[in-house]
Amino acid sequence: MHELSVAESILDILTENARSSGYQRVKLVRLEIGALACIEPEALRFCFDAVMKDSLADGATLEIARTLGQGWCTPCCRSVVIEALYDACPLCGNPNVKVTAGTAMRVKEVEVE
Ligand SMILES: [Zn+2]
Numbered sequence: 001m002h003e004l005s006v007a008e009s010i011l012d013i014l015t016e017n018a019r020s021s022g023y024q025r026v027k028l029v030r031l032e033i034g035a036l037a038c039i040e041p042e043a044l045r046f047c048f049d050a051v052m053k054d055s056l057a058d059g060a061t062l063e064i065a066r067t068l069g070q071g072w073c074t075p076c077c078r079s080v081v082i083e084a085l086y087d088a089c090p091l092c093g094n095p096n097v098k099v100t101a102g103t104a105m106r107v108k109e110v111e112v113e
Contacts, residue, residue: 006039006105007047013107014057023112026057030109034102036069036085069102 014026029048033039041064048062069082073089079100080089088095 002038003040003043003047004051006044007051010048010107011051011055011057014110015055017110018056018112021112024056025113026060026110027113028061028063028109028111029057029107030063030065031105032065032067032108033105034067034069035083036099036102037105038085039105041066065108067102069099071097071099073097 010029010031014029018024018026031044033041033044044064045062052058052060069084069087070079071082071087071089072078073080073092073094074096075094076089076091078091080091080097082090082097082099082102085099085103086095087097089097
């Protein structure tokens with residue numbers, strides 16, 4: 001499952017941050033997931049709890065914010081909002097929208113103690 005490796009990479013980030021910032025426990029993790037990142041928030045929550053068990057973030061709350069997908073439509077010569085990868089341009093129907101944003105996942109904020 002893809003979300004499992006995502007959760008593992010979050011743990012890596014937290015472990016790394018904990019080392020450089022000197023904290024012991026993570027209470028809350030705020031994630032930003034692009035609409036085109038192909039990450040299922042509910043599946044990720046499930047994996048998150050399992051992966052964080054017995055780690056520095058055991059029992060931490062996971063907050064997920066979704067960011068919009070964006071692409072560039074050449075016929076329209078403008079940036080458009082798209083809901084999924086390979087979506088056509090919502091304005092002109094052009095199927096070759098070049099994805100420009102919304103494919104990334106990042107840890108936006110952590111609350112620690
Ligand atoms: Zn267009």
